[in-house]
Amino acid sequence: MKDIKEYKTHTQQGILLNANEMSDNLSSSILKEIQEKIVNLDFNRYPDNDCIRLREAYSALLNVQIENVLAGNGSDQILGLLIGYFLKKGKTLLTLDPDFSMYDYYCGTYDANLLKYPTRDDGSFDVENFIRYAIDNKVDMILFSNPNNPTGFLLTNEEIKVLLKQLNTIPVVIDEAYAEFAKESATELIDQFDNLYITRTLSKAYALAGARVGFLVSNEKNIKQIHKANVPYVLNCVSQMIAMITLKHVEEFRNRIESIKKKRDELIHSNYKSIHIYDSQANFVKVKCKDLKKMYAYFDKNNVIVRKYEGKDYFRLTIGNDQEYKLIKNIFDQYEKEV
Template structure:
């Protein structure tokens, strides 16, 4: 029987939900009306466009890419699972980071693929040369990790990533860029230069479509032509395709929001960087990663105020999504007060 490590999504509920890295605001009224109007014209008795042409062309326009280099899926998760299924299998090795997105383990388990992990520092940093050396020693068959890293928020530069791509020219190197809109660099434009480089993206985070489930796989045009026939037909509903296309028409409206989240993230980090009982790390994503030996007491304090963050059960770490200015100010005040009280008690 296959040994599959299940993915446990956050289930807690509260007044302020900062546990799933979702965009803190929903579609505005004008965009909702446009979506409803477009949905009213759909032929619901017909199967969806299996090529997702309108959606892919809309995304290609926003990202300034060739549409022939893009595949669309039911969230970037589907694209990641597809790549693992296509390239790996029993007796193969997937190479990733520890910690990283647990869905990699889930999909690898479905294929009876061994997962080899390179342990990062507490803040998510790691030595690229040591990573390459271990990968070569283990004779890995695919490299896959998130950048910025989930959960730490640390991001490698394009130069560092290309060093890894160049070091493994004969195996696929997959960069999961679920949070790249909040980062300084992206590997999207590099995909046309390499036949072994793949990038996945999502509309769940920066574009606030977590409830719609839309993601993309970007790679070299020749490789996309090879992979395209293997995608499950009708993998994205007509409704989801249309919603994604409408939102992408207005992609420019999201840029000030993305910039604001980055500014709020950096502001919150600076306000919490010098706490005595809680350690936070710099981030290039829409969240902050932290550790505390007093985590359970901290979680309880936040829960008393209706705030839910992501708790990693096996250690002292946690993750806080960047919310609205008011939500960020609230959590900052609570954590600063908690730290002062706890520091006083320890002293």
């Protein structure tokens, strides 16, 4: 039997600033629309296998064609699909260190090798060196999150173009789970580079982590190929309906996204002497401080859950709603005073 490392899911009790979800649920008007629609669903019928209306709505939002978009059960499922499609035993995936832990998990399930290219403390890295490393190690696929989880670092489209051009025989998957919080996205490059695959999700900026809706964005030929390898009826009728209703209200989410970015930037620019908050283009920040134990004790006392990393001297903190943000500021102020 294969020895697969179990994926540890997140704690779900307390003030949850550990999984980069949206802190507030869908608005009551969206919930009401969902409630009204749900009674008219044909539960006895299989859902639309091609997710046509959902892909129409999402492609319009991204300003791409419907043929450029594939829907899946969260971006996790699409990442697994891509790893399974491009890799098998003996093949190698190149990612960054640190990056999203799910890549390790999927590589394990397909018996593929995983190489991690170390990044600097702030998540940045030298693209030319990265390219050389990929070529020297004859990797079969590249996958990294951009903005990076957990640093929040964003590789620019100019740098991504260099990477795509020089590694044009290798599929490059960019995981844009947090793109809505960033200055730019690589989706505008899909028709220029055949080796570009982008995953997106409604779990973060659109408050739908529970509905499990994700997308693959690429050129039409790639989407056609990957679609053939996808599980039939991958997205159930309830999730398709919820996602379509949510996407009718993007304006509401634009305001939420702007509010999160404002709080994030304010936190990054706060002048703590004993807490280092890294620059970020996502809805979370990487934080380092002198006395992690003391900081964690404050979090425990206030029932705040953050993402900790075994053996590392930093944690990752989701930018939550206004109330949660105030609480974090109070904790940081108190820590600063006492350390």
